Amino acid sequence: MVNEGIEVYLPICEPDFALSWAAYSPGIEFLPSAQAPVLEPVGPRFANDIFDDINTIIIPALAIDAQGRRLGQGGGYYDRFLPLIEDSPVRVAAVVYDSEFVDEDAFPVAEHDQPVDLVFTPTQVHQIP
Structure with a gap:
């Protein structure tokens, strides 16, 4: 998808069961979440307003x-x-x-x-x- 020019955002677990988002690109680093038993992308975090354009x-x-x-x-x-x-x-x-x-x-x-x-x-x- 990314190779076809489609923007991909992945979730980041925040306190109080909220989500923020980070842009995905090949080779991006992932680290264990501080909130949940998942790996999360490293990078700038975006709020839910990105969904106005998704x-x-x-x-x-x-x-x-x-x-x-x-x-x-x-x-x-x-x-x-x-x-x-x-x-x-x-x-x-x-x-x-x-x-x-x-x-x-x-x-x-x-x-x-x-x-x-x-x-x-x-x-x-x-x-x-």
Whole structure:
């Protein structure tokens, strides 16, 4: 994607389960997060206003149901972040294996859980109504 001129931003876990963003480029350094058990890009951090100019965000998921409801890892970072950009033009997508795109009600969903608009699996793109 980057080689095709597409700008890519990666999340950085901040205190209080907030996210900031760093631009990705090949060879960028990654260090362990101070907040979560993940590696994060090193570089200038950007706030959520970058999403005024971004058309798609791809977020992690353990599973997605047919209604676009997402099962995350339980940290709540994306469930807190997504409402902050709901007025932006960004589409929210997740990537899962075919077996992780499941029927409605396959897992419990909480009121604060944020849905996705698109689901990418190895064999198909699912547009959520």
